[in-house]
Every structure is written in structure tokens, then in C-alpha cells.
Amino acid sequence: MNSIQKNRLKDQAFKYWGICCTCMGLALLIIFIGDILIDGIQRIDWGFITSLPSRKPEKSGIYTALMGSIWILFFTTIIAFPIGVAAGIYLEEYGKKNKLAGILEINISNLAGVPSIIYGLLGLEVFVRIMNLGASVLAGSLTLSLLILPIVIVATRESIKAVPSSIKDASYALGASKWQTIWYQILPASSGGILTGVILALSRAVGETAPLIVVGALAYVPFAPESPMDEFSVLPIQIFNWISRPQHGFIENAAAAIIILLFITFMMNGIAVYFRNKWQSKWK
Amino acid sequence: MEISMEKPIDEVIVLDNIIDLSLKKTPKIAVSNVKVWYDDFQAIKGIDMEIKPNTVTAFIGPSGCGKSTFLRLFNRMNDYVDSFKMEGKIKIDSKNIYKKKINVEELRKEVGMVFQKPNPFPKSIFENVAYGLKIQGIKDKKFIKERVESSLKQVALWNEVKDNLNKSGLALSGGQQQRLCIARTLAVEPSIILMDEPTSALDPISTAKIEELIFELKKKYTIVIVTHNMQQASRISDYTAFFYLGALIEFDKTKTIFTNPSKEQTENYITGRFG
Ligand SMILES: Nc1ncnc2c1ncn2[C@@H]1O[C@H](COP(=O)(O)OP(=O)(O)OP(=O)(O)O)[C@@H](O)[C@H]1O
Numbered sequence: 001m002n003s004i005q006k007n008r009l010k011d012q013a014f015k016y017w018g019i020c021c022t023c024m025g026l027a028l029l030i031i032f033i034g035d036i037l038i039d040g041i042q043r044i045d046w047g048f049i050t051s052l053p054s055r056k057p058e059k060s061g062i063y064t065a066l067m068g069s070i071w072i073l074f075f076t077t078i079i080a081f082p083i084g085v086a087a088g089i090y091l092e093e094y095g096k097k098n099k100l101a102g103i104l105e106i107n108i109s110n111l112a113g114v115p116s117i118i119y120g121l122l123g124l125e126v127f128v129r130i131m132n133l134g135a136s137v138l139a140g141s142l143t144l145s146l147l148i149l150p151i152v153i154v155a156t157r158e159s160i161k162a163v164p165s166s167i168k169d170a171s172y173a174l175g176a177s178k179w180q181t182i183w184y185q186i187l188p189a190s191s192g193g194i195l196t197g198v199i200l201a202l203s204r205a206v207g208e209t210a211p212l213i214v215v216g217a218l219a220y221v222p223f224a225p226e227s228p229m230d231e232f233s234v235l236p237i238q239i240f241n242w243i244s245r246p247q248h249g250f251i252e253n254a255a256a257a258i259i260i261l262l263f264i265t266f267m268m269n270g271i272a273v274y275f276r277n278k279w280q281s282k283w284k
Numbered sequence: 285m286e287i288s289m290e291k292p293i294d295e296v297i298v299l300d301n302i303i304d305l306s307l308k309k310t311p312k313i314a315v316s317n318v319k320v321w322y323d324d325f326q327a328i329k330g331i332d333m334e335i336k337p338n339t340v341t342a343f344i345g346p347s348g349c350g351k352s353t354f355l356r357l358f359n360r361m362n363d364y365v366d367s368f369k370m371e372g373k374i375k376i377d378s379k380n381i382y383k384k385k386i387n388v389e390e391l392r393k394e395v396g397m398v399f400q401k402p403n404p405f406p407k408s409i410f411e412n413v414a415y416g417l418k419i420q421g422i423k424d425k426k427f428i429k430e431r432v433e434s435s436l437k438q439v440a441l442w443n444e445v446k447d448n449l450n451k452s453g454l455a456l457s458g459g460q461q462q463r464l465c466i467a468r469t470l471a472v473e474p475s476i477i478l479m480d481e482p483t484s485a486l487d488p489i490s491t492a493k494i495e496e497l498i499f500e501l502k503k504k505y506t507i508v509i510v511t512h513n514m515q516q517a518s519r520i521s522d523y524t525a526f527f528y529l530g531a532l533i534e535f536d537k538t539k540t541i542f543t544n545p546s547k548e549q550t551e552n553y554i555t556g557r558f559g
């Protein structure tokens with residue numbers, strides 16, 4: 001057997017190994033989703049979505065948790081989006097490229113990998129206790145904002161970096177200031193990538209449980225929040241709570257809530273993919 | 285000179301007078317003892333040069349000799365390179381453009397630039413040409429429309445795009461894109477246009493169109509063009525500067541450079557005998 005044949009064999013082996021791994025992952029996902037669907041799908045109806053939590057599983061609904069998730073999502077967006085994008089722009093366009101910037105860059109990337117419960121502890125100390133916000137929607141949103149800021153910053157920087165420098169050159173050469181160049185050229189050209197990053201980060205935030213439990217999001221909140229200072233629950237915490245109950249009815253509820261949570265995440269990821277494709281096609 | 289052999293004496297005197305007169309005109313760009321470094325590497329080694337208004341000056345020389353670096357000094361585009369350092373004086377219309385007080389944005393409205401690779405914005409043709417006016421805060425729609433039209437007419441692109449002004453600039457052909465980029469520069473009404481190998485990415489027909497255009501533009505603008513194409517330099521320029529390893533070896537009327545260069549290096553380069 002000569003070396004070309006050997007390489008080809010290796011190639012083939014690697015290809016099948018890859019297909020194998022992919023199928024395994026997919027199969028697990030399908031089994032998981034199938035199982036959840038079987039358990040939960042018949043439980044989903046309008047009543048389930050609009051009912052408050054109750055001690056009886058058949059009467060329980062996800063209304064408070066769903067509203068809590070929406071409130072949290074809303075405030076996390078309006079906190080993390082402007083700060084993260086501004087920080088990304090600053091680091092990419094204004095920050096000097098020196099050693100300090102290098103250290104900062106590595107640290108931001110590292111922050112994206114810190115376990116989320118650590119952010120919960122930070123939120124508990126800073127927002128709940130020092131800033132005295134209590135276990136409120138605002139405290140939860142601030143905590144989740146901290147959690148996703150690194151992701152938003154990194155996504156912003158990557159999208160800005162992807163804008164061809166020839167576009168910037170052209171803008172500067174016509175007499176545009178730095179801010180005009182950022183506002184009229186760089187941001188429009190990178191908005192698809194930035195939005196993709198932000199949505200993916202938010203879809204991670206919707207699924208987060210640990211940091212919110214630490215901050216004090218209660219499992220049993222009788223009413224949906226009506227202001228940022230109200231207490232709240234969110235879908236994953238509701239699910240967690242139901243799963244730990246002994247009655248079979250609650251397991252069904254949990255499965256149904258999981259389906260809704262998955263639906264929300266898939267939707268968000270779908271929107272993100274849509275933006276990314278639209279953005280990529282612009283440069284071809 | 286060759287001319288004196290063919291022409292009667294008095295005509296030669298008149299011709300010389302005209303050249304003398306143009307020499308006395310204040311230079312559009314005056315460079316004195318300019319040196320440039322990228323970190324420790326010296327890219328420009330002390331250059332003096334005077335460029336007269338309403339002329340075309342060609343920069344020639346082997347790759348890496350510093351033509352682009354030198355050209356980009358005139359609109360301060362090197363400022364964005366972190367390792368860039370410079371010494372010396374460059375005066376445009378008798379004003380030192382590297383003084384602290386200089387407003388770089390104002391300078392770039394006076395000194396336009398066309399790049400090697402056509403680089404239209406990923407926006408409509410209209411927006412591409414109107415961009416320079418928009419960033420100056422001009423809001424008068426009628427004025428902008430007229431300026432867009434006149435700029436596109438100057439580059440002979442108007443007839444090709446007048447029905448599609450909302451089409452993306454990226455949807456044009458390479459040659460059309462480059463003319464769009466020139467129109468975008470003209471719309472700001474600079475007095476100097478810098479061109480860094482503007483035709484090196486284009487086919488012969490588009491190249492010919494741009495050369496024709498440069499010939500037209502000379503009436504209103506001072507043009508400095510970097511080119512690797514010797515025929516192009518001799519066709520379109522009045523003056524030619526030959527650079528080698530960061531130094532200005534020879535700078536003279538194009539005719540002299542191409543028929544009777546005073547330095548051997550220049551001759552070797554333009555005849556293609558360069559080692
Ligand atoms: N941003 C930069 N950082 C460091 N060195 C640079 C930079 N730009 C140019 N140089 C160096 O300066 C020298 C001159 O470069 P320049 O681009 O001016 O050459 P050029 O004459 O335009 O070449 P070409 O004909 O290939 O375009 C080269 O040796 C190049 O490596």
C-alpha cells in the first residue's frame with residue numbers, strides 16, 4: 001500500500017468517525033426531545049400558558065414564570081446590549097493596541113467561560129445586598145447582563161473586525177471623522193453579526209437557572225411581576241421546581257414547560273441564523 | 285533637447301518662458317526633508333519635492349520602495365498605522381499639514397484619494413457619491429442630487445447608471461466601481477486627487493477610460509498617481525518621480541525621465557533592466 005492509498009484510507013476512516021459522532025449527538029437530541037414531547041405535549045394548551053402556579057398539577061400553569069422570563073429578557077437586553085456594543089466598539093476602534101489591551105482581551109474571553117453560578121454570587125453581593133435591590137427583576141437582569149456581557153463584547157468585536165479595512169479607508173479619505181465612520185459605515189456593515197451575537201447571548205440567558213436561584217428568584221411567586229422591583233420566577237426555575245415534586249402531574253407540567261422553553265430558544269437561534277445569513281450575503 | 289533640433293529658435297525661447305513661468309507658480313504641494321519610520325524601519329529617507337498645481341505627477345519605482353507610504357503622507361492616511369513616525373514638513377497651499385492645529389478631516393476634503401482596489405461602500409450608487417456631502421452635514425436634497433449627477437457625469441458613468449441610482453455600488457463591474465470611487469471623491473470638490481495604482485485591478489478598456497478621465501481632471505485638479513505601468517506613466521503624467529529604497533532618485537518632467545534620465549538607476553528601471 002503506498003502513501004496516497006494510506007492517506008485516502010485515513011481520510012475515509014476520519015470521515016466515518018465524524019459521521020458517527022454527529023449521528024450519536026443527533027440521536028441523543030432526538031430521543032431527548034421525543035421523550036419530552038411524549039410526556040408534555042398533551043399538557044400544552046391556552047390554560048397552561050395563562051394559569052398561575054397552583055398546588056394541583058392540573059390547575060398549574062406557567063403564566064408567572066413566562067412573564068418573569070419575558071421581563072428578565074427585556075431588561076437584560078436593554079442593559080447588556082448598549083453597554084456590550086459600546087464596549088466592543090471602544091475596544092476595537094478606540095482602545096490602544098498595547099499590552100494592557102492584550103491582557104484585557106484575554107480576560108474578556110475568559111470571563112465568557114466563568115461558571116454562571118459565580119456571576120450569581122457576584123449579583124447577590126453587589127445588586128441584592130450592596131445596591132439593596134432585593135430579589136427583584138432588576139437585580140436578576142443586572143446579574144444576567146454581567147453573565148452575557150463578555151459574549152456580546154466578543155461578538156461585537158468580531159463583527160467589527162470583519163468589516164473590510166478598505167471601507168474604513170474610503171470613509172476617512174472622504175473626510176469622515178472616526179465617529180462618522182463608525183456610525184455610517186462600520187455599524188451598519190457589522191449590525192448583522194452584532195445582532196446574531198446578542199440574540200445568541202440572550203437565548204443563553206433565558207435558559208440560565210443557577211445565577212437567578214442564587215440571587216433569590218423564588219420558585220413560588222403567586223403573581224407575574226408588574227415593575228422591575230417586583231419578585232419574579234423564570235421558566236427554568238419553574239421547571240426545576242416541578243421536577244423535584246413527587247406527583248406525576250408535575251412531571252408532565254415540567255415536560256410541557258421544557259417544550260415551551262425549547263421553543264423560545266430555537267426561535268431565538270433561528271432569528272440569529274437568519275440575521276447571520278442576511279449579513280453574509282451582503283459581502284458577496 | 286530634442287525639440288530644439290526640430291523647431292525654430294524663437295519658439296523654443298517662448299516654450300522655455302512658459303516652463304519658467306510655471307516653475308515660478310507657488311507649488312501645490314511642497315515636501316521638505318521628509319523621513320518616515322515604521323517602528324525602526326525607515327521607509328522614507330529624506331525627500332524634497334515640489335508639485336505644481338494642475339499637473340499630473342506619476343510615482344514609479346519597484347515594489348516596497350515607499351511610493352504608497354509617501355503618497356499617503358499628503359492626506360495623512362498613515363496616521364492610522366500605530367508604528368508610523370514622521371519627520372519633516374509637507375506644505376499644501378503653503379500650509380504645513382502636520383501642524384498640531386490642522387484639522388485632518390478638513391485636509392481630506394481638500395485632498396481626495398482613490399485606492400488600488402475599487403472600494404465602494406456596500407450602499408447604493410447614489411449614497412456612495414453623496415456620502416462625502418452627508419458627513420459635511422449638507423442636507424439640501426436638490427444640491428446633493430445635482431452634485432451626485434455632475435460627479436457621475438465627470439467620470440462618464442452617468443449614462444450607465446442614471447436609471448439605477450438605487451442599485452448597490454457593489455453590483456457594478458470593477459471598472460465602473462473604480463469610476464464610482466473617483467466620482468465619490470470628486471463630489472467633495474477636492475483640489476488634489478491622490479491615486480494609488482488606480483487601474484492595476486482593471487482590464488485594458490476600463491484602464492483606458494480612467495486614463496482619459498485623468499487627462500480631463502487635470503484641468504481642475506492636481507493629480508498624483510502611483511503606477512507600475514511605465515506606458516501609463518509616460519502617457520498621462522507631466523512629471524515623474526522615481527523612488528528606490530525609500531529615496532527619491534530622480535524627479536523631472538516625464539519626457540526627460542523617459543527619454544533622457546540623468547541617473548543610471550532610473551534608466552535601468554524604466555527600460556526593465558532593473559536587477
Ligand atoms: N503599515 C506598515 N507597517 C510596517 N511597515 C510598512 C507598513 N506599510 C509599509 N511598510 C513598509 O514600508 C515600505 C514601503 O512600503 P510601501 O507600501 O510604501 O511601498 P510601495 O512602493 O507602495 O510598494 P508597492 O509598489 O508594492 O505598492 C515597505 O518595505 C513596507 O514593508
Ligand SMILES: [Mg+2]
Nearest residue numbers: 351352353480
Ligand atoms: Mg503601494
